[in-house]
Amino acid sequence: xxxxxxxxxxxxxxxxxxxxxxxxxxxxxxxxxxxxxxxxxxxxxxxxxxxxxxxxxxxxxxxxxxxxxxxxxxxxxxxxxxxxxxxxxxxxxxxxxxxxxxxxxxxxxxxxxxxxxxxxxxxxxxxxxxxxxxxxxxxxxxxxxxxxxxxxxxxxxxxxxxxxxxxxxxxxxxxxxxxxxxxxxxxxxxxxxxxxxxxxxxxxxxxxxxxxxxxxxxxxxxxxxxxxxxxxxxxxxxxxxxxxxxxxxxxxxxxxxxxxxxxxxxxxxxxxxxxxxxxxxxxxxxxxxxxxxxxxxx
Amino acid sequence: xxxxxxxxxxxxxxxxxxxxxxxxxxxxxxxxxxxxxxxxxxxxxxxxxxxxxxxxxxxxxxxxxxxxxxxxxxxxxxxxxxxxxxxxxxxxxxxxxxxxxxxxxxxxxxxxxxxxxxxxxxxxxxxxxxxxxxxxxxxxxxxxxxxxxxxxxxxxxxxxxxxxxxxxxxxxxxxxxxxxxxxxxxxxxxxxxxxxxxxxxxxxxxxxxxxxxxxxxxxxxxxxxxxxxxxxxxxxxxxxxxxxxxxxxxxxxxxxxxxxxxxxxxxxxxxxxxxxxxxxxxxxxxxxxxxxxxxxxx
Numbered sequence: 356x357x358x359x360x361x362x363x364x365x366x367x368x369x370x371x372x373x374x375x376x377x378x379x380x381x382x383x384x385x386x387x388x389x390x391x392x393x394x395x396x397x398x399x400x401x402x403x404x405x406x407x408x409x410x411x412x413x414x415x416x417x418x419x420x421x422x423x424x425x426x427x428x429x430x431x432x433x434x435x436x437x438x439x440x441x442x443x444x445x446x447x448x449x450x451x452x453x454x455x456x457x458x459x460x461x462x463x464x465x466x467x468x469x470x471x472x473x474x475x476x477x478x479x480x481x482x483x484x485x486x487x488x489x490x491x492x493x494x495x496x497x498x499x500x501x502x503x504x505x506x507x508x509x510x511x512x513x514x515x516x517x518x519x520x521x522x523x524x525x526x527x528x529x530x531x532x533x534x535x536x537x538x539x540x541x542x543x544x545x546x547x548x549x550x551x552x553x554x555x556x557x558x559x560x561x562x563x564x565x566x567x568x569x570x571x572x573x574x575x576x577x578x579x580x581x582x583x584x585x586x587x588x589x590x591x592x593x594x595x596x597x598x599x600x601x602x603x604x605x606x607x608x609x610x611x612x613x614x615x616x617x618x619x620x621x622x623x624x625x626x627x628x629x630x631x632x633x634x635x636x637x638x639x640x641x642x643x644x645x646x647x648x649x650x651x652x653x
Numbered sequence: 654x655x656x657x658x659x660x661x662x663x664x665x666x667x668x669x670x671x672x673x674x675x676x677x678x679x680x681x682x683x684x685x686x687x688x689x690x691x692x693x694x695x696x697x698x699x700x701x702x703x704x705x706x707x708x709x710x711x712x713x714x715x716x717x718x719x720x721x722x723x724x725x726x727x728x729x730x731x732x733x734x735x736x737x738x739x740x741x742x743x744x745x746x747x748x749x750x751x752x753x754x755x756x757x758x759x760x761x762x763x764x765x766x767x768x769x770x771x772x773x774x775x776x777x778x779x780x781x782x783x784x785x786x787x788x789x790x791x792x793x794x795x796x797x798x799x800x801x802x803x804x805x806x807x808x809x810x811x812x813x814x815x816x817x818x819x820x821x822x823x824x825x826x827x828x829x830x831x832x833x834x835x836x837x838x839x840x841x842x843x844x845x846x847x848x849x850x851x852x853x854x855x856x857x858x859x860x861x862x863x864x865x866x867x868x869x870x871x872x873x874x875x876x877x878x879x880x881x882x883x884x885x886x887x888x889x890x891x892x893x894x895x896x897x898x899x900x901x902x903x904x905x906x907x908x909x910x911x912x913x914x915x916x917x918x919x920x921x922x923x924x925x926x927x928x929x930x931x932x933x934x935x936x937x938x939x940x941x942x943x944x945x946x947x948x949x950x951x
Contacts, residue, residue: 387806391814395806442772445745447764466745470768471814474740477772478805481779485798496794500783507776508685508693516689516769 358643394464394472399437407546413640414550427487431480438476505545514538526604540572567629574622580605623649656941692762692770697735711938712848725785729778736774803843812836824902838870865927872920878903921947
């Protein structure tokens with residue numbers, strides 16, 4: 356199964372449309388003080404691969420949904436992702452000064468404002484879901500539930516906390532897999548779920564998409580661990596080799612580079628297998644994003 | 654209009670029931686790593702006046718609602734309040750080491766874990782609303798909207814950002830009123846709104862409750878400013894005189910102590926007037942909480 360150049364072009368076009376929508380959403384968030392609005396926009400706009408939004412659209416395409424009905428929910432998941440990056444970069448967490456080749460939010464706006472910007476980006480995600488008119492209320496309430504579960508105390512924040520508690524300590528592959536699933540995988544999987552919950556009556560399809568979501572979520576972190584030791588700071592646009600230097604357990608440190616690459620390959624096959632359920636055109640964006648994630652160099 | 658001892662006893666009893674419910678909600682939040690769960694619980698449980706939850710129940714009582722249908726939403730607003738306190742106390746914000754007479758969350762659990770606990774408490778608020786079975790889905794989606802608007806970029810976080818941008822700078826009474834309304838007032842007002850949105854067809858009542866909510870929200874901050882210069886650290890359970898020392902504009906610094914007290918009195922009258930709409934028994938908890946806020950010594 357291979358992604359076509361057409362798929363890449365059409366997904367790229369969708370991303371441009373989505374980016375404009377996201378900018379408009381921020382512009383329409385009125386009554387926000389200048390400093391806070393600027394710091395939130397800095398964290399959310401003009402950068403990032405929009406992987407989570409793209410995964411939503413790719414899932415929607417596989418299910419025959421109009422991508423535009425997913426735009427507000429895609430804004431919400433990108434806002435959650437942006438909040439997590441702004442807070443992760445803070446001095447008390449990863450203390451990163453560079454993100455996507457630019458100074459991190461707290462370097463530019465100060466630590467207190469970056470904290471608030473992250474807080475407000477999280478809230479805005481739920482506000483956008485609640486205020487949206489693109490999908491029926493029951494779907495949007497379900498999306499609030501999906502996004503909260505994936506990003507909160509049982510999801511992403513939990514992964515961060517497990518990570519924090521294990522710096523300098525040993526961890527088994529199972530423990531690391533669990534941590535990764537919470538820290539990164541849950542939000543990746545939520546992208547798929549946020550889209551399929553907009554479509555009714557999908558028993559078989561749902562199981563396939565769940566398999567796809569889980570494999571891809573873990574693959575994303577495995578390639579991250581591989582890139583952390585293989586890629587340079589220049590290509591990554593952030594400080595590399597950080598995890599290795601700070602003695603954090605990674606898939607590479609636990610199983611070695613070759614076995615991590617083998618695992619990545621297995622996860623890629625699992626994700627692609629789960630897509631076979633759909634016809635070639637419908638699955639084209641899911642295949643493209645799977646390739647994109649597992650073959651990425653930065 | 655005066656609060657009765659009966660009102661105080663029945664509201665007190667309700668608070669005990671609610672506290673047990675809140676503890677159960679935290680206990681049922683499963684799959685959370687020990688450290689994160691402990692830090693979240695430390696910020697949320699065993700302390701605090703539960704003013705926002707109580708205001709919800711008082712509003713529900715005025716409208717003839719069973720308080721128990723509001724329990725999950727009350728947990729949600731208390732979680733939002735708790736998150737804001739945990740983040741406010743952080744070194745990059747107010748750098749407070751004492752809260753309710755106990756070490757603040759970051760003093761006890763470290764800065765990174767306190768940041769995550771605050772983040773996760775916010776998410777949990779929305780998760781509890783989305784997962785609740787106590788109210789119909791449409792009401793809960795509206796509650797997500799109310800809570801997000803009141804606490805996010807247009808509400809509480811905005812007030813914090815305005816505050817941050819004005820340390821050491823002058824501010825007019827109007828600007829300070831606007832800042833207070835966002836920083837504290839919106840969440841107080843949201844307590845009233847979260848309850849009345851559960852009841853249908855309330856045009857006049859809604860206007861009265863809006864007047865009540867706004868007056869009380871501002872009163873809460875005015876008395877805070879008065880107490881900041883009048884009360885001792887011992888009574889407050891937190892560092893007092895901090896605002897005055899750090900040159901932050903307050904109602905007292907801008908209009909003087911006497912005029913601030915006059916304003917407080919006016920706001921109290923406005924709040925009580927708005928309650929006249931209800932019969933004596935129905936309004937009893939609203940009257941009690943108004944007295945409690947405007948006459949408090951800490």
